Amino acid sequence: MLEYCTKSILLYVSVLITQGYANDDARRLYHDLLIENGYNRLIRPVNNSSDKLVVKLGIRLSQLIDVDEKNQVMTTNVWLRQEWYDMGLTWNPDEYGGIQFIEVPSDNIWLPEIVLDNNADGNYEVTLMTKATLHQNGLVVWEPPAIYKSSCTIDVEFFPFDIQRCSLKFGSWTYDGNEVDLVHICANKNSSDYGRHIEMGIDLRDFYQSNEWDILNATAQKNIKRYLCCPEPYPDITFNITIRRKxxxxxxxxxxxxxxxxxxxxxxxxxxxxxxxxxxxxxxxxxxxxxxxxxxxxxxxxxxxxxxxxxxxxxxxxxxxxxxxxxxxxxxxxxxxxxxxxxxxxxxxxxxxxxxxxxxxxxxxxxxxxxxxxxxxxxxxxxxxxxxxxxxxxxxxxxxxxxxxxxxxxxxxxxxxxxxxxxxxxxxxxxxxxxxxxxxxxxxxxxxxxxxxxxxxxxxxxxxxxxxxxxxxxxxxxxxxxxxxxxxxxxxxxxxxxxxxxxxxxxxxxx
Missing domain, CATH: 1.20.58 (Methane Monooxygenase Hydroxylase; Chain G, domain 1)
Structure with a gap:
């Protein structure tokens, strides 16, 4: 019995020592990236102010919570995936114990401020500010969960044998198209339209089946809108969902x-x-x-x-x-x-x-x-x-x-x-x-x-x-x-x- 307790204590101490070394590398990496190098999360991460930052955007639909025909509101549970390159957040893995990526609080890094434009409840932001994943080549991946209530024009002509077409329109709240360009995460650079239309534009792998609706189509469309007041383009990515009532x-x-x-x-x-x-x-x-x-x-x-x-x-x-x-x-x-x-x-x-x-x-x-x-x-x-x-x-x-x-x-x-x-x-x-x-x-x-x-x-x-x-x-x-x-x-x-x-x-x- 004494021998078993001694072995358990030694094993626990060895794990603590190993974690201490590992955490020391991650702590040092975090300190060097966000504190030592003078990283400013308020500045757009580009080398020149005229450079355009490309942000890849995609959503993973988890659940179609409700379609309120009376108030014409669709409630969805999604994961909003965003990817961009921040050259101020790169490192050499050999200098930090081979660490390839690290999770940091999203409040400590620059964010493109992507919001739902056609929301129906005044809540533009995500539900939970989760951590972002930083990769050694500067790639930032942030996928926070969100419950969105989006406006949806209900066509009642064939109710209750109806098909509805609702959309989720995302765009940057702060930056125009010359500063931040939105591209669908599945866009192919070699294509002629570079992701203007994506046939399977929503990730449905983790979708929880709805008892009332069937999803017939889930496309994504990139739109560029120009206003009379401003010459700058304002891109957005609209995710279109076609649903059929059971x-x-x-x-x-x-x-x-x-x-x-x-x-x-x-x-x-x-x-x-x-x-x-x-x-x-x-x-x-x-x-x-x-x-x-x-x-x-x-x-x-x-x-x-x-x-x-x-x-x-x-x-x-x-x-x-x-x-x-x-x-x-x-x-x-x-x-x-x-x-x-x-x-x-x-x-x-x-x-x-x-x-x-x-x-x-x-x-x-x-x-x-x-x-x-x-x-x-x-x-x-x-x-x-x-x-x-x-x-x-x-x-x-x-x-x-x-x-x-x-x-x-x-x-x-x-x-x-x-x-x-x-x-x-x-x-x-x-x-x-x-x-x-x-x-x-x-x-x-x-x-x-x-x-x-x-x-x-x-x-x-x-x-x-x-x-x-x-x-x-x-x-x-x-x-x-x-x-x-x-x-x-x-x-x-x-x-x-x-x-x-x-x-x-x-x-x-x-x-």
Whole structure:
């Protein structure tokens, strides 16, 4: 046990001595570079003031945190990689124990002051001032992390099947293009445009997959802008990100409910008019669409440039529901008509009772009436009269057998009693004459009732034909409108695969 403790102490002391020598070389190098040589971090590191310092710039996208459509802001987590040569920070590795590079606080060296020009929160700088890496040939590499909120113009035309194009525009806050020239880190000096456009301009090797967006394109573009006030050029590097929304969430929570509500409006015409719930169903559907409109207003920006795709569909459905309410009111008005209030025109009878039912494959139940014979039948309850003018059995009255025998011959004429002249009726016995008058009154009343019922049933059938007609029209309109509007979205036909995940070898960035 004692021997083990002794060996451990000796090993620890040897490591401390080794680190002491190593740290002594690094301490001496740091002192010579930044203190002894009189290095000034406020002066641009060039030999002549007219020389142009080239700063290479690149970003490594770590995470697409959020795309706020309402406020038109994209939040990203990036590493901003910057490289330049500072000839005041070179050394001979042999004089400092073979040290090839050293990390120093970025506050102690000159920085090109690269900021995000199109930021949306007023925060232009990086999140953390990390250390910079100095190489023995004067190369300075600084890659601080940053969470940027950049402005992004949201195109809501095809929402929620949309593709957005956002950008991160970086430029020097202090220096113009004659003092500091910005070049993409993957730019090739041998190319004709020297990195004006980089197809794969963003490092996506460490990108954390987004649950809402797919990255389709990530390019970089160098721009040179000149202002009227100043002759100097002002370069910037713009990183363009093309993202496509993943549609599963909005399809399940927005599209399918809207389509279901749209087709519910068709069922209004299948609901019987006697139920009294047709208007209530229409109003309920209209209120549901209003809730979806309010939900949509909370998601998308309040723009007047274009109407989003889902907004067009909701507006189309709301128009259909409004028209269905108007048509339902008309159908109910027709359904409850009667001969006392309306007279059915001949063309209405011809079109809605004969022509349209055949076209709509509707068959009205047959109304065959029992054949009525103009004969009298003696039963145990009395005498039953059956004739063509009666749809039911009419009871005259009950006679005793003596009276029945006496008036048997007269009762045979009862079937034709309505057609007898008045002077012939007077020849009958008073009892038979009273019975005939009662039968005639009942027959007239039943005849009028049958006529009224027939007209009412005709109006109800016209209402049924209207319901079936508009059921076909609105069903066709819903199907055509649904496919015609939703299939306008280009992402439905976009089969491009996202760029992520990226293989570690597919990049021009150094590790």
């Amino acid at each position: 549609t599963l969430f909005h399809t399940v929570n927005l599209i399918i409910p809207c389509v279901s509500i749209s087709f519910l409006s068709v069922l209004v015409f299948y609901l019987p008019s006697d139920s009294g719930e047709k208007i209530a169903l229409c109003i309920s559907i209209l209120l549901s669409l209003t809730v979806f409109f309010l939900l949509l207003a909370e998601i998308i920006p309040p723009t007047s440039i274009t109407v989003p795709l889902i907004g067009k569909y909701l507006l189309f459905t709301m128009i259909l529901v409004t028209l269905s309410i108007i048509v339902t009111v008309i159908v109910l008005n027709v359904h409850f008509r009667s001969p006392a209030t309306h007279t059915m025109a001949p063309w209405v009878r011809r079109v809605f009772l004969h022509i349209l039912p055949k076209l709509l494959i509707m068959r009205r139940p047959s109304q065959e009436r029992d054949k009525i014979h103009k004969t009298w039948v003696r039963t145990c309850n009395g005498i039953e009269a059956r004739g063509d003018n009666f749809s039911e059995i009419k009871y005259l009255r009950r006679y005793d057998h003596a009276n029945l025998r006496r008036h048997t011959e007269e009762l045979r004429l009862l079937g034709e009693a309505e057609n007898l002249p008045t002077f012939r009726r007077r020849l009958l016995a008073p009892e038979i004459q009273g019975a005939i008058d009662g039968v005639i009154f009942i027959a007239d009343h039943l005849r009028k009732g049958d006529y009224t019922s027939s007209i009412v049933q005709d109006w109800k059938y016209v209402a049924m034909v209207l319901d079936r007609l508009f059921l076909s029209i609105f069903t066709t309109a819903c199907i055509v409108g649904t496919f015609g509007i939703l299939l306008q979205a280009p992402t439905i036909y976009d089969d491009r695969k996202p760029l992520t995940p990226v293989h570690p070898s597919v990049t021009c960035f150094s590790s």
